[in-house]
Amino acid sequence: xxxxxxxxxxxxxxxxxxxxxxxxxxxxxxxxxxxxxxxxxxxxxxxxxxxxxxxxxxxxxxxxxxxxxxxxxxxxxxxxxxxxxxxxxxxxxxxxxxxxxxxxxxxxxxxxxxxxxxxxxxxxxxxxxxxxxxxxxxxxxxxxxxxxxxxxxxxxxxxxxxxxxxxxxxxxxxxxxxxxxxxxxxxxxxxxxxxxxxxxxxxxxxxxxxxxxxxxxxxxxxxxxxxxxxxxxxxxxxxxxxxxxxxxxxxxxxxxxxxxxxxxxxxxxxxxxxxxxxxxxxxxxxxxxxxxxxxxxxxxxxxxxxxxxxxxxxxxxxxxxxxxxxxxxxxxxxxxxxxxxxxxxxxxxxxxxxxxxxxxxxxxxxxxxxxxxxxxxxxxxxxxx
Numbered sequence: 001x002x003x004x005x006x007x008x009x010x011x012x013x014x015x016x017x018x019x020x021x022x023x024x025x026x027x028x029x030x031x032x033x034x035x036x037x038x039x040x041x042x043x044x045x046x047x048x049x050x051x052x053x054x055x056x057x058x059x060x061x062x063x064x065x066x067x068x069x070x071x072x073x074x075x076x077x078x079x080x081x082x083x084x085x086x087x088x089x090x091x092x093x094x095x096x097x098x099x100x101x102x103x104x105x106x107x108x109x110x111x112x113x114x115x116x117x118x119x120x121x122x123x124x125x126x127x128x129x130x131x132x133x134x135x136x137x138x139x140x141x142x143x144x145x146x147x148x149x150x151x152x153x154x155x156x157x158x159x160x161x162x163x164x165x166x167x168x169x170x171x172x173x174x175x176x177x178x179x180x181x182x183x184x185x186x187x188x189x190x191x192x193x194x195x196x197x198x199x200x201x202x203x204x205x206x207x208x209x210x211x212x213x214x215x216x217x218x219x220x221x222x223x224x225x226x227x228x229x230x231x232x233x234x235x236x237x238x239x240x241x242x243x244x245x246x247x248x249x250x251x252x253x254x255x256x257x258x259x260x261x262x263x264x265x266x267x268x269x270x271x272x273x274x275x276x277x278x279x280x281x282x283x284x285x286x287x288x289x290x291x292x293x294x295x296x297x298x299x300x301x302x303x304x305x306x307x308x309x310x311x312x313x314x315x316x317x318x319x320x321x322x323x324x325x326x327x328x329x330x331x332x333x334x335x336x337x338x339x340x341x342x343x344x345x346x347x348x349x350x351x352x353x354x355x356x357x358x359x360x361x362x363x364x365x366x367x368x369x370x371x372x373x374x375x376x377x378x379x380x381x382x383x384x385x
Contacts, residue, residue, distance in 0.1 A: 008033055009300055012066055015057050015076025016043030018346035018355070019276045019292075022284070023076075024049045026292035032300070036076075037066045045076070047347040060084045067093035074254060074299045075275050078105045079152070096202070096253040096299040097274045104250050105274045109150045109183050118249050120242060121268045123261075125185040134168040134184050141186040147171045150181035159219060161187065188268055190261035194228055195279035197257050198243040199294040199304055206247060207294060207304040208240045209287060214259070214279050220355070221278045223373065224316045226286055226309060229366050231262075239267050246272070255280070255295040278318070278355075283307075285342050285360050286314030311362035317373035319343075319357040324382035325350040327357075334359075334376045341376055 009032055013020045016038025024045055027034035037057045038046040046052045053069075055062030058080050067073050067088050073095045085099035104111045109127050116122050126137050127150075138145050147168060149158035162168040168184075175182045193216055197209045210227035228236070243258040250256075257277035259270040280291035289297075289305025297304050319327075327350060334343065338361070345357035359376045361369050 009071045010035060010069070011296060011299060012037065012070030012073045013045070013076050014063065014066070014073060014080060016040070016045040016049075016052070017076045018044045018348070020045035020076040021048055021346060022281075022290075022344070023276060023292045023295060026290055026296055030293065030296055032296055035066070035070055037062065044346045044348055058084065060087055063088050064091055064093075067091060067095075072096055072299050074295070075102070078102060078274065082106065098251065098253065101250050101252050102274055105272045107151050107181075108148055108271075109181060111272055112183065114250070115246070115269055118245065120246065121266060123185045123188050123268060123270075125183055128172070128182050128184050131165060131169045131172055134162070134172065135165050137184050138162075138165070138168075144187050146185045146187050148183050148185065149175065150183055152180070157219070188261045188263060188270075190263050190268070192228075192262050193270070194231070194239060194260040194262050194267065195224075195257060195277070196239045196243045196260065197255055197277065197280045197283075197291060198240070198247050199255050199291075199298045199307075200247040200252050201298045201304060202253050202301045204248075205304050206244050207289075207307045208243060209280065209283065209291070209307040210309060211236045211239045211260075212279055212282070220318070220320075220353075222318055222320075223370065224279050224282050225366050225370070226282050226314045226316075229313075235262070235266060242267065242269070254298045255291055281344070281358050282314045282316040282360055284344070286310055286316075286362055312364050313366040313369055314360065314362040315366060315369035315373050316358055316360045317370075317377040318355050319345070319359060319377045319380045321348075321350040321352055321354040321356045322382040323352060326382070327380055330380050330382070334379055338372055338376060341372060343376070343380070 012035040014037045016036050020036050021044045024034050035051045036045045036049045037053050053066050089095050144161050144163045147160045160171045193214045195214050196211045199207045212224050212226040213228035215223040247256045257273040261268040276291045283290045288308045341361045343359050348356045359373050361372050
């Protein structure tokens with residue numbers, strides 16, 4: 001508990017990345033004590049949060065110590081090993097989402113198995129250990145196929161498109177060398193990628209955000225348009241219903257991000273994340289309740305806030321690092337050119353291709369909004385469109 005005059009809940013977030021940094025900002029307005037378990041004092045959240053424990057955010061001893069000081073423990077990432085989470089829960093800590101829920105975001109094979117059991121629309125897939133299994137699968141569904149590491153992947157890492165048996169062999173040989181479980185999926189012929197977020201509290205209340213369109217390049221999310229332009233109302237409703245069904249069935253507490261493919265026949269499940277997500281950064285300015293505030297409300301079992309948008313369209317673009325690290329020097333131009341645009345930076349060292357921040361703008365014309373965020377992101381990166 002806090003040492004202030006009145007008791008307030010203390011939420012501890014495991015991991016010191018930008019998600020923890022932005023959750024900390026939401027905690028201030030809610031008057032919630034917020035702690036971070038960060039690996040380094042230079043981590044994104046550790047630079048701004050006043051209550052930081054430095055340690056191994058995947059290690060048992062540091063997590064046990066951290067959990068004892070918190071009323072609720074939640075996560076900036078999904079990489080805490082399941083045996084560690086079991087020990088933390090058995091110590092009496094309140095972990096949200098729970099280990100049983102979180103394992104479906106940690107293990108793609110487990111997620112696909114459970115989603116398929118629930119009747120969720122999934123790509124055809126198979127767990128594989130041999131090239132022969134991949135070859136058989138490719139003969140069944142057609143080439144190319146998509147090979148995925150069952151755990152540990154993000155931002156395109158751990159995903160390979162194989163056009164042939166020889167390419168698949170190369171991937172599986174590398175996986176075998178690191179004892180990485182693998183799965184293979186059909187390559188879904190999709191129109192575009194979508195995402196929907198739902199928050200769920202222990203009480204069972206849910207709040208669902210509009211379905212958004214995400215623009216991915218090289219496995220990295222570059223842009224998000226909320227709501228997804230031109231999405232059929234029935235299809236949007238079905239995507240939201242799917243997110244709610246998964247949140248209830250997996251007993252999720254907090255924010256669940258559901259990444260989807262839109263195909264000619266409907267929506268198909270791609271990935272899950274049980275935490276605030278890049279596809280929801282637009283909610284800081286673009287929704288009545290940001291995903292970060294909503295996550296805190298959910299894990300504390302507070303009444304959830306309204307997910308309604310604040311404008312007809314909200315568009316976000318990630319700012320990626322370029323060769324020139326002098327980002328701050330370029331603020332002036334961006335602010336002067338587009339005073340309505342909102343810029344968020346994560347306190348990260350600039351490296352080419354690294355997510356170092358995002359920009360958001362809202363209005364009536366999503367085409368015009370896209371041009372504005374693209375121009376700003378390119379200028380902040382040190383490049384012109």
